[in-house]
Amino acid sequence: MRKRKMIRKMMSGLLLIGLVFVSACSSNATQGNDQKEQAKVIKAGIGLNEDHPQGQGLLKFKEIVEEKSAGKLKVQTYFSASLGDDLKMTEALQGGTQEVTIPSTSPLVGMIKEFGVLDFPFLFNTAEEADTILDGPIGKKLLEKLPEHGLVGLAYWENGFRHVTNSKNPINTMEDFKGLKLRTMQNEVHIDAFKQLGANPTPMAFSEVFTALESKTIDGQENPLATIKSNKFYEVQNYLSLTKHVYTPFVFLVSKKFWDNLSPEEQQILKDAAVEAGKYQRELSRQEDKKALEELKKTGIKINEVSDEERKKMEEAIKPVIDKYAKKFGEELVKEMYSELEKIRQ
Ligand code: TK8
Numbered sequence: 001m002r003k004r005k006m007i008r009k010m011m012s013g014l015l016l017i018g019l020v021f022v023s024a025c026s027s028n029a030t031q032g033n034d035q036k037e038q039a040k041v042i043k044a045g046i047g048l049n050e051d052h053p054q055g056q057g058l059l060k061f062k063e064i065v066e067e068k069s070a071g072k073l074k075v076q077t078y079f080s081a082s083l084g085d086d087l088k089m090t091e092a093l094q095g096g097t098q099e100v101t102i103p104s105t106s107p108l109v110g111m112i113k114e115f116g117v118l119d120f121p122f123l124f125n126t127a128e129e130a131d132t133i134l135d136g137p138i139g140k141k142l143l144e145k146l147p148e149h150g151l152v153g154l155a156y157w158e159n160g161f162r163h164v165t166n167s168k169n170p171i172n173t174m175e176d177f178k179g180l181k182l183r184t185m186q187n188e189v190h191i192d193a194f195k196q197l198g199a200n201p202t203p204m205a206f207s208e209v210f211t212a213l214e215s216k217t218i219d220g221q222e223n224p225l226a227t228i229k230s231n232k233f234y235e236v237q238n239y240l241s242l243t244k245h246v247y248t249p250f251v252f253l254v255s256k257k258f259w260d261n262l263s264p265e266e267q268q269i270l271k272d273a274a275v276e277a278g279k280y281q282r283e284l285s286r287q288e289d290k291k292a293l294e295e296l297k298k299t300g301i302k303i304n305e306v307s308d309e310e311r312k313k314m315e316e317a318i319k320p321v322i323d324k325y326a327k328k329f330g331e332e333l334v335k336e337m338y339s340e341l342e343k344i345r346q
Pocket of ligand 1: 048085086103159185205223248
């Protein structure tokens with residue numbers, strides 16, 4: 001009797017251990033599955049707000065990535081420099097604490113000097129010329145300089161043609177720049193070019209511009225119409241002069257630390273999404289540029305055209321700046337840029 005009892009006890013003990021073991025394995029399996037299924041999070045921050053074409057482009061990127069990865073890649077979007085300005089977010093990508101940002105190329109010139117060839121005033125006459133250069137061999141050459149700086153460039157989006165706003169006087173001729181305290185991006189070509197035109201340029205991060213205009217620490221700034229509208233600069237500026245003095249691209253950047261840990265399939269999804277959302281964003285940017293001008297006319301800001309003759313004089317005046325930076329950025333690259341443009345214009 002005692003023996004039978006002993007065996008029964010041992011059997012139930014073994015049964016209990018078996019049950020515990022089976023449930024442990026299955027929870028590991030589900031946990032393992034969970035780990036396998038756990039999405040990779042992409043923190044994507046930009047400097048402009050959600051309704052700007054840059055913000056709409058980022059939302060399109062998010063939609064494409066999450067759909068193509070069946071949720072394995074999750075994009076968290078941050079707008080209006082909530083993660084910092086262009087330079088700060090770019091540094092966060094290099095440090096691996098943020099995965100995506102889409103800055104203007106101009107503030108990157110301190111890090112990758114060759115991008116500066118895109119900042120030459122009056123370089124592009126049309127957005128189509130910009131697309132051809134950026135999506136062609138020169139744009140590719142510039143993207144290839146990014147990985148050594150801990151960055152991967154996937155595509156160019158559009159910031160657009162820039163115009164001057166200020167609170168002092170309309171800009172009809174070069175003389176009207178005289179003494180104007182003008183905010184510029186942190187970009188040596190723009191700073192020197194506006195000095196050459198007679199202005200008094202101050203480099204500043206974008207998110208500080210509205211307050212600086214409002215408190216009159218600066219007289220003016222320069223940006224594409226969509227940005228002037230979406231950041232309500234018309235509330236603190238009296239004049240908008242359509243100088244169209246330079247075209248600025250955005251560049252779609254991914255942290256190399258993050259990129260190198262993705263599978264080839266995941267990398268392809270991000271690349272395709274950045275290019276596809278970029279095409280959508282460029283189209284939206286061009287539509288918005290036209291719409292913004294009509295809407296800005298209703299705000300009361302005084303808008304003036306700048307004649308081609310006066311823009312030619314400005315272009316002539318800043319030639320010494322182009323020569324100086326062609327030497328710094330590489331005369332071969334600059335020569336290639338201008339001859340490419342010659343070919344496009346034939
Ligand atoms: C936004 C900036 C901005 C740029 C500037 O992140 O700084 O004036 O035109 O749009 O990239």
